[in-house]
């Protein structure tokens with residue numbers, strides 16, 4: 001009997017949601033989806049809780065003094081998240097910044113949780129200063145990943161941390177190809193893989209950096225230092241050293257000027273910066289020209305030779321530098337690349353482009369000592385290096401030992417040294433993945449500096465239009481009806497199940513490499529070449545020369561770097577199957593190019609468009625702090641436009657009574673009424689924290705403050721969703737308050753109140769007596 005009461009209370013609740021979700025008719029509102037998925041907070045969560053608090057602070061990465069940066073739980077980089085395939089995480093972000101944010105889970109496909117991809121403007125509203133957002137997603141593939149800010153250029157301010165997903169017990173791995181006699185040792189090493197974030201670093205915050213780009217009209221590609229896990233130094237080479245290290249093209253590109261004191265191709269170089277009008281007076285001297293040495297800490301990773309092998313996962317969260325890494329006296333076995341096990345390759349050097357993860361095994365067979373892990377820039381743009389130390393347990397070394405393969409420019413130390421680099425083209429996924437030999441849809445992209453405009457730092461992925469960072473502040477595309485979204489240069493649509501070709505052509509004459517990252521559905525890198533892509537489709541190109549393509553065992557990844565070229569255009573083709581619907585980014589992971597516009601949005605699966613839960617992002621009661629500052633007015637799609645109007649409160653009532661001496665209950669409060677877009681803001685009444693009102697019910701009479709039945713709850717007591725429609729006189733609104741009641745020993749049956757609507761508005765109202773229901777179940 002009590003059970004059936006609970007059931008009926010639930011069905012009243014779903015009736016209420018169904019009614020709230022009635023289709024909207026106003027033409028003004030047709031582009032905002034009002035159908036919502038089930039609320040996630042309705043069920044208790046058994047996901048792993050993981051909380052990060054992000055705050056602005058100071059970081060002295062290079063010993064040159066502190067600069068402003070984002071600290072994640074007080075550290076830089078942030079703490080690592082380790083989980084296993086099949087597990088889900090409740091990843092809570094508490095934003096103590098004075099600005100908005102959004103946290104992306106790089107490489108995680110977000111199957112079924114398209115609202116957890118962390119991209120403001122695409123999959124969520126930005127997390128406002130002071131707010132909390134709870135992401136939830138399930139780990140569906142093993143591998144190395146990372147979380148990082150996806151709000152404007154915050155990645156350059158240091159908001160990032162590693163994610164490691166260990167395989168299910170039965171998953172196939174390629175370890176026996178590394179060392180068939182040590183598979184168990186390799187498994188143990190992989191399970192404890194250590195993150196090495198290798199990155200360029202600037203003394204300027206992203207906002208300062210971008211302001212310099214705009215003022216000087218320069219696409220900056222000159223770093224202060226290369227850091228490893230937030231530690232490094234600024235090293236300055238002499239003019240003679242730089243000259244000796246310059247490849248011939250540099251003298252050519254710079255008309256004989258050569259590198260600056262920072263080892264950079266000068267800002268005033270048309271071949272790299274383009275033929276734009278520059279304002280070099282607005283370029284601080286330390287951005288390109290003056291080098292001031294400083295010595296910071298060196299990251300040291302201790303390894304135990306008794307384990308046989310160590311696993312290292314290199315991750316490049318950097319702004320623009322594609323890096324290479326090598327370890328003195330040690331070879332590396334690459335076994336995991338951008339989210340997949342791969343056919344292992346034994347190498348001397350790995351290349352890690354921005355956004356990439358490369359996991360390697362290192363055989364610990366050298367004398368106990370300190371071995372240098374050397375990082376250097378791949379590009380011609382700058383001679384710069386950095387380092388960390390691989391320290392054998394028990395090493396008493398006071399200086400690095402072993403034989404380095406590369407010089408500070410990242411080139412082989414002698415012209416007889418053989419250096420075997422990792423070859424990403426041969427990184428076939430393990431287990432094998434099938435790629436279709438034909439495609440259903442082709443999306444053509446032309447990567448270039450934005451033509452016919454004056455800004456050197458503006459880029460386009462699409463060919464003509466840059467993606468504008470201000471979209472991060474807008475209504476997420478996920479929350480719109482895709483039928484109302486126009487396809488354009490920067491917004492593409494696909495249907496579920498289709499195979500899609502993305503043809504990326506990079507405009508020369510100096511075609512830079514671009515590490516292109518795709519959110520959600522991973523892709524196969526099926527082909528590439530130099531010259532223009534002269535064909536109308538991949539099928540035409542295959543007919544011309546099938547050897548340009550690999551449909552047998554191509555890399556299967558969330559990121560791949562386009563082919564560089566000098567004096568020519570180049571092309572690269574990705575092919576993927578649309579399996580996960582949502583609003584996803586495709587973009588260059590060099591922050592400078594991305595901020596300049598090198599991105600498009602792909603609406604995957606518009607014929608099967610997903611709905612976010614109405615409480616997407618909310619920290620559910622009982623999961624994490626009950627004092628969260630989640631602001632429903634900024635996560636519910638229909639309620640976020642500027643200056644929203646407020647519908648009248650529904651006349652909800654609650655029933656928190658129990659017949660024990662204590663209990664808890666919740667009251668629903670929903671109503672519909674008219675919105676006035678120019679009316680007062682909602683933020684007072686319906687946003688706020690989830691601390692609950694408390695009081696008690698005595699035969700239906702509330703004893704205590706903040707009677708939930710009157711709807712007269714203040715911002716700090718009112719939680720729930722609030723949806724309304726801007727610029728329209730119709731809309732709906734709901735909120736719920738949970739309260740804990742101290743029981744009055746009332747033995748009367750649970751009451752269901754039907755609230756009279758205030759004035760003429762319809763009111764929907766539900767009651768749940770959770771404690772009683774729980775007691776009786």
Ligand SMILES: *[C@@H]1O[C@H](CO)[C@@H](O)[C@H](O)[C@H]1NC(C)=O
Pocket residue numbers: 050051052053073079
């Ligand atoms: C981050 O800090 C919060 C608050 O101190 C804590 O609850 C949380 O567990 C920390 N997260 C990690 C991953 O250590």
Ligand SMILES: *[C@@H]1O[C@H](CO)[C@@H](O)[C@H](O)[C@H]1NC(C)=O
Pocket residue numbers: 251252253255256
């Ligand atoms: C640069 O190289 C091009 C072609 O390789 C050549 O034509 C040109 O003269 C060179 N310029 C300089 C300054 O060496």
Ligand SMILES: *[C@@H]1O[C@H](CO)[C@@H](O)[C@H](O)[C@H]1NC(C)=O
Pocket residue numbers: 270271272273274275509
């Ligand atoms: C700059 O203009 C010159 C002369 O028109 C041209 O040869 C060169 O390719 C241009 N460089 C770039 C990067 O567009």
Ligand SMILES: *[C@@H]1O[C@H](CO)[C@@H](O)[C@H](O)[C@H]1NC(C)=O
Pocket residue numbers: 415416
């Ligand atoms: C290698 O370097 C040596 C000495 O620096 C030089 O004599 C020799 O010609 C170089 N060999 C090649 C193939 O460049």
Ligand SMILES: *[C@@H]1O[C@H](CO)[C@@H](O)[C@H](O)[C@H]1NC(C)=O
Pocket residue numbers: 531532534
């Ligand atoms: C592509 O077109 C260009 C310009 O017409 C031509 O020079 C080049 O040979 C063509 N490439 C191929 C592979 O057909």
Ligand SMILES: *[C@@H]1O[C@H](CO)[C@@H](O)[C@H](O)[C@H]1NC(C)=O
Pocket residue numbers: 529545546547548
């Ligand atoms: C076909 O493409 C392959 C791989 O790029 C290349 O090696 C070969 O020369 C090409 N053949 C022709 C006839 O263009």
Ligand SMILES: *[C@@H]1O[C@H](CO)[C@@H](O)[C@H](O)[C@H]1NC(C)=O
Pocket residue numbers: 625626627691
């Ligand atoms: C919530 O806030 C109240 C009042 O400020 C405080 O007493 C309580 O400890 C907080 N609870 C949590 C979980 O932070």
Ligand SMILES: *[C@@H]1O[C@H](CO)[C@@H](O)[C@H](O)[C@H]1NC(C)=O
Pocket residue numbers: 676677678679
């Ligand atoms: C909206 O509210 C404003 C201010 O209260 C009022 O002037 C205006 O007439 C109202 N508009 C509608 C459509 O109700």
Ligand SMILES: *[C@@H]1O[C@H](CO)[C@@H](O)[C@H](O)[C@H]1NC(C)=O
Pocket residue numbers: 660661742743744745
């Ligand atoms: C309710 O009844 C129990 C047992 O009869 C008693 O111990 C308790 O104090 C009563 N609670 C209230 C709030 O009256």
Ligand SMILES: *[C@@H]1O[C@H](CO)[C@@H](O)[C@H](O)[C@H]1NC(C)=O
Pocket residue numbers: 659660747748749
């Ligand atoms: C709760 O009330 C019911 C009758 O409504 C009664 O049967 C039951 O014993 C009461 N439970 C307690 C713990 O007082």
Ligand SMILES: [Cu+2]
Pocket residue numbers: 513514515588589590593594598
């Ligand atoms: Cu790029």
